[in-house]
Amino acid sequence: MKSQWPDRFLAVAGVLTQSLVYITMLLPPIIVVGASLTAGNSMVFPPEGLSLRWYHEAFQNTAFMNAFVMSLELGFAAMFLSLAIGFAGAYGMDRYRFFGRETLRATALSPLIVPVVVLGIGLLQLLTAIGFGQTFFGLLIGHVIITLPYVVRTLTTSLALLDRSYEEAAANLRAAPHVVLRRVTLPLLLPGFLSAGIFAFVISFGNITLSIFLGFAGAETLPVQIFTYVEHSYDPTLAAVSTMVIVLTVIIMLAIERIAGMDKVL
Amino acid sequence: MKVNFEDVSDAGSAKQAAPILRLDGLSKHYGDVIAVEDLSLDVADGEFVSLLGPSGCGKTTTLRMVAGFIKPTAGRIGIAGKDVTALPPYKRDTGMVFQNYALFPHMTVAENVAFGLENLGVERSERMTRVHEMLRMVELDHLSDRRPAALSGGQQQRVALARALALQPALLLLDEPFSNLDAQLRVRLREDMTRIIERIGVTTLFVTHDQEEALALSDRIVVMSTGRVEQIGSPGEIYERPSSRFVADFIGQCTILDGTCADAAFRSVNGLRLPFEAPPWRLFAGAASRTCTGGRGGRS
Amino acid sequence: MNSSSVAARGTVRVGPSGRYAWIALTAPLAIVLLLFLVVPILSLLRASFFEGDRSFNASGVSLEHYLRFLTDSYYLNVMLDTLGYGLATALLCLVLGFPTGYALARAKPHWRRWGLIIIILPLTLSLVIVVFGWLVVLGRQGLVNQVLVFTGLIDKPIRLLFNSPAVIIVLAQQFLPFMVLSVMSVVGHIDPTLEQASANLRANRWTTFRKVIVPLSLPGILSGLTLVFVLSVSAFITPRLIGGHRVQMLGSLIYEQIIVLLNWPFGAAMSAVLFTVTLTITLIVNKWLKSHPG
Numbered sequence: 049m050k051s052q053w054p055d056r057f058l059a060v061a062g063v064l065t066q067s068l069v070y071i072t073m074l075l076p077p078i079i080v081v082g083a084s085l086t087a088g089n090s091m092v093f094p095p096e097g098l099s100l101r102w103y104h105e106a107f108q109n110t111a112f113m114n115a116f117v118m119s120l121e122l123g124f125a126a127m128f129l130s131l132a133i134g135f136a137g138a139y140g141m142d143r144y145r146f147f148g149r150e151t152l153r154a155t156a157l158s159p160l161i162v163p164v165v166v167l168g169i170g171l172l173q174l175l176t177a178i179g180f181g182q183t184f185f186g187l188l189i190g191h192v193i194i195t196l197p198y199v200v201r202t203l204t205t206s207l208a209l210l211d212r213s214y215e216e217a218a219a220n221l222r223a224a225p226h227v228v229l230r231r232v233t234l235p236l237l238l239p240g241f242l243s244a245g246i247f248a249f250v251i252s253f254g255n256i257t258l259s260i261f262l263g264f265a266g267a268e269t270l271p272v273q274i275f276t277y278v279e280h281s282y283d284p285t286l287a288a289v290s291t292m293v294i295v296l297t298v299i300i301m302l303a304i305e306r307i308a309g310m311d312k313v314l
Numbered sequence: 315m316k317v318n319f320e321d322v323s324d325a326g327s328a329k330q331a332a333p334i335l336r337l338d339g340l341s342k343h344y345g346d347v348i349a350v351e352d353l354s355l356d357v358a359d360g361e362f363v364s365l366l367g368p369s370g371c372g373k374t375t376t377l378r379m380v381a382g383f384i385k386p387t388a389g390r391i392g393i394a395g396k397d398v399t400a401l402p403p404y405k406r407d408t409g410m411v412f413q414n415y416a417l418f419p420h421m422t423v424a425e426n427v428a429f430g431l432e433n434l435g436v437e438r439s440e441r442m443t444r445v446h447e448m449l450r451m452v453e454l455d456h457l458s459d460r461r462p463a464a465l466s467g468g469q470q471q472r473v474a475l476a477r478a479l480a481l482q483p484a485l486l487l488l489d490e491p492f493s494n495l496d497a498q499l500r501v502r503l504r505e506d507m508t509r510i511i512e513r514i515g516v517t518t519l520f521v522t523h524d525q526e527e528a529l530a531l532s533d534r535i536v537v538m539s540t541g542r543v544e545q546i547g548s549p550g551e552i553y554e555r556p557s558s559r560f561v562a563d564f565i566g567q568c569t570i571l572d573g574t575c576a577d578a579a580f581r582s583v584n585g586l587r588l589p590f591e592a593p594p595w596r597l598f599a600g601a602a603s604r605t606c607t608g609g610r611g612g613r614s
Numbered sequence: 615m616n617s618s619s620v621a622a623r624g625t626v627r628v629g630p631s632g633r634y635a636w637i638a639l640t641a642p643l644a645i646v647l648l649l650f651l652v653v654p655i656l657s658l659l660r661a662s663f664f665e666g667d668r669s670f671n672a673s674g675v676s677l678e679h680y681l682r683f684l685t686d687s688y689y690l691n692v693m694l695d696t697l698g699y700g701l702a703t704a705l706l707c708l709v710l711g712f713p714t715g716y717a718l719a720r721a722k723p724h725w726r727r728w729g730l731i732i733i734i735l736p737l738t739l740s741l742v743i744v745v746f747g748w749l750v751v752l753g754r755q756g757l758v759n760q761v762l763v764f765t766g767l768i769d770k771p772i773r774l775l776f777n778s779p780a781v782i783i784v785l786a787q788q789f790l791p792f793m794v795l796s797v798m799s800v801v802g803h804i805d806p807t808l809e810q811a812s813a814n815l816r817a818n819r820w821t822t823f824r825k826v827i828v829p830l831s832l833p834g835i836l837s838g839l840t841l842v843f844v845l846s847v848s849a850f851i852t853p854r855l856i857g858g859h860r861v862q863m864l865g866s867l868i869y870e871q872i873i874v875l876l877n878w879p880f881g882a883a884m885s886a887v888l889f890t891v892t893l894t895i896t897l898i899v900n901k902w903l904k905s906h907p908g
Contacts, residue, residue, distance in 0.1 A: 054818060054819070054820035055818050055819040055820060057820075058819050058820055058823065059819070061713070062713045062717065065709070065710055065713045065714065066713055066714050066717055068710065069710050069711070069714045069733075069790065069794075070714075070729075070732055070733075072710075072787050072790075073732050073733060073735055073736060073787065073790070074732060074735070075747070075751060075757075076736075076743075076744050076745075076746075076747025076748050076750075076751060076787075077735065077739060077743070077744070077747055079747050079750050079751050079756075079757060080743065080746060080747045080750060083750055090755070132642075133642045133643050133646055134643065136638075136639045136640070136642055136643065137639065137640050137642070137643030137644070139639055140635075140636045140638075140639030140640035140643075141640065143636070143639075144635070144636035144639075146636050146640075152640060152643065152644055152647075155647050155651065155652070156643060156647060158651070159651060160841075161841065161844050161845075161892065161896055162651070162655070162889070162892075163844070163847075163848030163865070163885070163888050163889055163892055164848060164850075165848060165850060165865055165868045165869065165872075165885050165888065166655060166658060166848075166885045166886075166888065166889045167651070167654060167655070168872075169654075169658055169661075169868070169872055169878070169881060169882060169885055170653075170654025170655050170656075170657055170658035170885075171650060171654045172872075173654065173657050173658065173661060173878065173882075174650070174653060174654045174657050177657070189646070189650050190650070192646065192650075193646070193647075193650050193651055196643075196646075196647075200643075211414070211416070213412050213413075213414060213416040214416050214418060214419075216381070216383055216403065216410075216412070216416065217410070217412055217416035217417075217418070217477075218418075218429070219382075219383075219402070219403035219404045220381055220403055220404070220406075220408060220409065220410045220478075221404075221409075221429050221430030221433060221477065221481065222404045222405075222430055222433040222434055222481065223404055223429070223430075223433045224404055224433070225402075225404075227433060231429075232418060235420045236418075236419070236420065238420075247738075250738045251738070253740070254738065254739060254740030254741065254742075254743070255740070255741075256740060256741050256742045256851055257741065257850070257851060260851075260869075260873070261872070261873070270740070271740045271741070271742045271743075274740070274742045274743065274746065275742045275851070275855075278742065278745075278746055278749070278855060279855070282746065282749065282750075286746065287746075287750070290743045290746055290747075293739070293740055293743055294739060294743065297735075297738050297739050297740075298735075300738075301731060301734075301735070301738055302731070305727060305731060
């Protein structure tokens, strides 16, 4: 038998590393939530007494509230567009073998690894050139591009896991192809649709890197508004706004988990 | 092996009417792989025919070609006197029970059974009547509002049968419907299903790898191996007079002896002598002409 | 029967009929990607060759921006620093992410679900909120300083922000989910009995780890490293907010050129360099992964 110490060391190091990882993951959001509840005037931890005054402050802040509404609208619009385009594409790639299929799939997944500055500048340039610079459309199309990888991947997996015998049974029961799609395929893909859609919404809602290039005065998304605020100063109002986003995101993620299981999305 | 059409029509209970299912030189190749090769078969009205063989013999491929899920490489398929070779699945007059039943999990039992009727545009009130009629037939009317997941395997199978028969198809297709059930349940459900099928008198094509099922249920059995038909005949014929070593080996319990033929008798390699005039045993020529194989039927 | 029914899958026709249905289905995706992903990248490459530093109505073909970038030691140093930060972030993610991903893959489903939710939290939360959280944690009056003062390790709060370790830590936290997920998915496919077999052959855990687990999970490690590296070198929000003016990365320089200085051609040239680097690395690793499956 070889010496035991490397085993012990490995076990202890493993436990320590994992604890560190989970703490680090949770730390920033927890600190923000904690700081938002302070009764004092500055961002310190632990907070100086508890109060909801900064939430009141946040709701009074029209810039934040407008940005919040803007982000919600953008998130929903991007989600629906991305789902429609992504599903049609994923369905086509699943059911047919055609030239360029793998290229299309790889391209649809690639926005994840294209540096956002590259995509942002390129899009900004193109949109300006075709007269869509500084429009909601431009911002929306950018968000569709960055949410597509998640939608295409999730729906591709759902389609691949779908038992074809359901569709065959429907066809055997005289259902024409469009009836099979509407009454069997789509309902059975519902969990995949929901998680893809929710994830697309969350990604769009939180995006800062692309919005900062494509946003414009009057169409600041919430993350952009927070960014501009942070660059100058930060007070507990920011923590209150951020907490609202954190709570919203966590609720949405738990919803995905309930509906489909997280492992299907990623 | 070629199917002899004269033999086929003699073998069944002599039906002169046009066949419900006619397969004519049906083949399916995947590149160099042969799934089904030159299969011809007529199934008469009301007949129960089994496709029997081991895994990979082409029986399921054949069934799926009949249903329209697989396009044949060559040959023609006729259902109820109509050439359906080029028709999509939803334009073929078949009802299929899938191996895993494929009950729609997002619909209730009644909605599952009604699905086909809706596609045919059957009016609502008539649809309801028919659905409950079918569910009563399989004795599941009391569970019509349940989801399939809340049913036992046996109940699911009966719903699948009711759903397939609700359209009154010309041809019922059964794809190993008993393979997902435990052994005890299997025999009971087999009897239930036969009773229903006999009562309705629907023509049935049944795919199985279980010789016992095939022997118990069929009017005729098509024994297949590596995409080719080995023998077509009634259960008795298949059992008593297997036409090849493969069939003898696959059906029943039999002893197969290798040996040589000489002096109007068969002599096995370990010395057992069987005179030609003393059945029950059959002789199959091996590939090498001087070697014969004797098979003894295992009837007890 | 399995072999034939699997082979049969390819010929099942359950999609909408018609020979060209796939065109109608995939056209919107293909068009959107072409117009708003491929064309922008190409137009960015074109812009990087424009003459002068005008943002609009620029024209001509010139290498001046590339020459400026490649001959000025300031930009070259930022470039090297950026690659260094990317590498450091990727390695830190590996050290932290491998044990976590491995444990998650082997965890009971219940634990795995909750672990996963926590791990991908930074991925779903807006980046700016995560960074804001770090500003509060690492700030002068932040948690870390408070703890350090309280335990007597330091007398008064020290500056923890605006240095490269802070940038690397925050980048690593942001991109750790990608590493954990890619390790997890590979380890999930390694048969646990292999490890038991190794233990049964008197290998201790360290040996098993070195000789069985690491070689088998190499594809996951490599794709995780690549993804984290590519994402880190492209970062610009984190270096800007956490690094301030003391830590410059290529992403934040580009952002400044475009948004603040409005010098699009030079920004485009720097983006093109960044894109070339990330694309080359991704392609090389993907090629290697394809030629060494498993």
